[in-house]
Amino acid sequence: MKPVAAFLLLAPLAACATDTAGTQTARPVLAPIPQAGLQTVMGQDAAALVRGFGTPDADVREGTARKLQFSSAICIMDAYLYPAKTGAEPRVTWVDTRQRDGSAIDRASCVAALSRRTGGK
Structure with missing residues (x-):
């Protein structure tokens, strides 16, 4: 009698099981959301930054990497x-x-x- 009782208790749980091996939900492709205003900076070379912001306040080189720093009153x-x-x-x-x-x-x-700064500061 006990095996039958255990079966009756577990039978409703079996209905909850699903077979996910054959069905996969396609995940949406997530693209980065560009932040407005950053398109004038991201992907630009040093010459473009100098044209846009003037002479950098700091120009640090380390190997092939480079950091340009620009500052304003803000x-x-x-x-x-x-x-x-x-x-x-x-x-x-x-x-x-x-x-x-x-x-x-x-x-x-x-x-x-920085785009609106005058005289570099």
């Missing part, structure tokens, strides 16, 4: 440039921004502020 932006392959022109792959006191600021807002 914020500071560090643009990191790396070559995609050996011998290629380094391009911006990452941007860090901060307010002058070190607190956080939206990257696109800082790019906009």
Whole structure:
């Protein structure tokens, strides 16, 4: 009698089981969402940054990597440039921004502020 009772208790749980081996749900392809204003920086080379923001406040080179720093009365932006392959022109792959006191600021807002700076500061 006990095996029958166990079967009766487990039978409803068996209805919950599903076979997922044959059916797979396609995952949507996730594309990065560009942040408005960053298109003037991301993927650009050093010459384009200088044209857009003027002379950098700092230009640091380490191997094939390069960091250009631009500042305004509102914020500071560090643009990191790396070559995609050996011998290629380094391009911006990452941007860090901060307010002058070190607190956080939206990257696109800082790019906009730097674009409007006059006299380099």
